[in-house]
Amino acid sequence: MEAPDPYTVRFHLKWPESSLLLNLASPWNFIYRADVLAKDIHWYETHINGTGPFKFAEHVKGSHWVGKKNPDYWDKGKPYLDGYRALFISSSSAQVAAVRGERAHIQFRGFTPADRDNLVAALGPKITVQESPWDCVLMVAMHHEKKPFDDKRVRRALTLALDRYEASKNLSKIAIVKDVGGIQVPGTPWATPPEELEKLAGYSRDIAKSRAEAKRLLREAGVPDGFSFTFKNRGIPQPYEPVGIWLIDQWRQIGLNVKQEVVEASSYHPMLKRGDFEVAMDFACGFIVEPDLDLQRFVTSSDANYGKHKDTMIDDLFTKQARAIEANERRTLLRALEKRLLDEEVHVFYTLQWHRIVPHSAKVKGWTITPSHYLNNQLDTVWLTE
């Protein structure tokens, strides 16, 4: 890496990497002055140094923070707002009440379909609703070192039992999930076309046939009717709770008797890392839809390979797609990886794509929803009507 002049940085890579520029644009990255960090590497933990549209004005712990317009902002004329106040509201019902009572104009993360409907019913034209597929997904991880989940026929039966299309219609009324997707968010450049998706295990429109196949596979693997196992779920209501209940119901329809164990949210990830589960809900949220970021977790050596599968073919396909230069070549490799991951080996499987719903005061203009709640929060283009 070198910096030939004050405005240029040059990276020398050992191989072409498709995701380099997108990774550099991650909202988790920040640029601070080198001389400040050289003096104290922890300076950034308690200080703010940036070029954003707003300057830090106040922070009251557990209550709120305040930003004031940065008059020296590089994009002249922006931001339009003189300032903003960000409130910390942990309860979702209090968040809805805040928007409904006009104590807050907007909540950027998202509300449930029921909250959206209530706000629209109560406020009518005073509310604007923006929706988008969300770059977050719940997956099912199966521990490959625990019987009978070491058998791919059993894993395949679990995904074949799911009627994703019916769930999309019904669950989207009560939970923040909607689209049926593969390894990429539907509608994005690397997403699987619907007709190809339907060829993968568990994505067929003929659910009766899929479930008959699932039952046959379970019998063949020696799993008795009424076989019981524990499904661990994360103790967060949306969308974990409804999706968990849906999964249990779907598995019941192929003769499995599943007990759900809800694990406190803060203990959940350590539990996954320890591998202390038979079948568990896995989750991922990204700031941008990019195969390198989304699929790295399925590589054998990944810390997020909670099911502890070992698959050199997946590792190889992942590396090849990351280094592919041609879009078509990368697409072909991604489809091969997807088939291996979700169909042939069923190391994990996807439930439904999250769906982001942001109902906000109609006074808020200039803000557009994105597939990630980590993005487009700089508010430089936002303005308010009277």
Added chain:
Amino acid sequence: MKKYLFKRFLLMFPTLLGVAVLIFVLIRIVPGDVVELRLAGDSSSVSEKVLAEERAKHGLDKPVWQQFATWVWGAMRLDFGKSMWTGAPISEEIKLRFALSLQLAIMATAVAVVIAIPLGVISALKQDTWIDYTVRIASIAGLATPSFWLGIVFILCLLIFFKWLPPMVYTPFWVNPWQNMLQLIWPALAVGYRYSAVATRMTRSAMLEVLREDYIRTARAKGLVEKLILSRHALKNALLPVVTVICLEFAFLLGGLVVTEQVFNLNGLGLLFVQAVAHRDYTLVQALVLIVAGFFIVVNFAMDILYAWLDPRIRFR
């Protein structure tokens, strides 16, 4: 009397030490630790080396007895250290929230006392009349209604009928009393109603018991005015169990209003407590438990003094 109070005062210290040992051990038994949750809690990947370095930074690599001794020594000097989650001094984390929670506890207690004692007395005096039945129904309804649910009803009514919501940011009373009251009166009413239900029933039953005592009959027989009999002889004696209930509830309110705080979005100690436990923020949980326990002990001590004033026999034991 002085000996009695001194003895009670001395008992505070072993109690606090017991609480300190208990919370120090319990929080460490719960699975998961603050470092892992903070650095890798949301499925990010962090190496064991980084986790070990961070644990060492917080002194979690030292023997448990040494961690305990360091903490107790700090607590004795009222230095609770820094939050392991935010890195901010514990005193800073607690200060603002303590003021809000204490004010809410005082307001809810005031609401409860204003409702409970007159209603309890009237209900006892008018036993088995429509007044008594009405008070009993209202108090049973209060016992059966969680304060957070009543809070939700208040919020919905304010939104539906007045298209208005209480402020969501706490303003200290001395900065803007009006704003402060606009925010806190609703949770105080919601909590105070349930609290008053307990105290009303206690006042009623204590009054009924006292009114049947021989000394009340004697007072009436010697022709004492009814008002004096009630205020000087009946109520003062009936207040003993009521004071116990009111004081214990008051102490509980300081850190026990987690859901009500969430409903009204109050930045109080209850919510901080839950977050600290979820984050396994050892230092913050320990400090909060010690403060709440200390508050309980002080309230109990005040209650003992009040007992002695209400019942002179206690002073001479």
